[in-house]
Amino acid sequence: MKKVEIFDPAMCCSTGVCGPTVDPELTRIASAVYSLEKKGFAISRHNLTDDPGAFVENKMVNQVLVEKGPDALPVVVVDGEVVKIAEYPTTEELAEWFETAPSELQEKPRVRVSLNVNN
Template sequence: MAAIRIYEPALCCESGVCGTDTDASLVTVTADVRRLKDLGADIERHNLATDPTAFTTDETVRGFMHTVGSKGLPDRRRRRHRRDRHLSEPRRTARLRRPR
């Protein structure tokens, strides 16, 4: 099974329930990661604020951070804005082609 590593920007907490503004997407990711770990998946989640050494020990991530910086990490504010902007549009789903 492949290893999954999630690198996130500096957040006050990984759960998304801290503060006054709860981020539902972080709550979902936290639950999904916990469930996958319970099923035996090799998955880890790294937060720049709480686990900065993970960003320096992985050569690929270190190179990415050196080139792009933390601006290249997912921005939850930007993601929420994009999601809100498309709420009125019909949901588009991708169709997967079956192998022949």
Template sequence: METQDVIEIFEPPMCCAGGLCGPDVDENLLRFNEALITLKKQLGSKVATYRYLANQQFEKFQANTAVMKLIHGQGMSALPVTVVNGAVLNQGAYPTLEDLLSAINGKGE
């Protein structure tokens, strides 16, 4: 049975889930949202993505010791933090589609 890859994104406080609201849209966030849509189209149910906002789901942050360690060391500038299958992929910026695919395809190597 094939296992499902899990991508978790721990994001800074935003006005809405996805951050694409308000008068100024962050181009990096827009690119990241497009990358997630493409990833879902390519992999379907083989990947699950979860996005957590610091101002709405802080309990998810507290439950992840690696994320909390980064926040304690660097403050909120460590965000966003992307975790793939339990391992931190990157921090302080959103990954590209290529980064995500590489992390998923490279598992267990």
């Protein structure tokens, strides 16, 4: 089974729905990753803001950052090899890597919100 790691630039959230505008590319990749995770595939995302250690520990990603700077993010690693720099994988690429249909990678993550109205 393939292992895919996505090394995101520094951002406040991975879904693209925070801030003044929605980034459709982040929304698309968040849906695809969520769908793949639910199916048990080995895919993970590392945000430079929340997980800088992952960028240091992965020598190839670290080298890309040293050579090209933060504009090289996102970096996509498949089975230990850098396959994309400065762009996210397409839904079709993800489907090909995990031998699934692109239509199966569109489930939206569900976020639970709890409110305490007693205060």
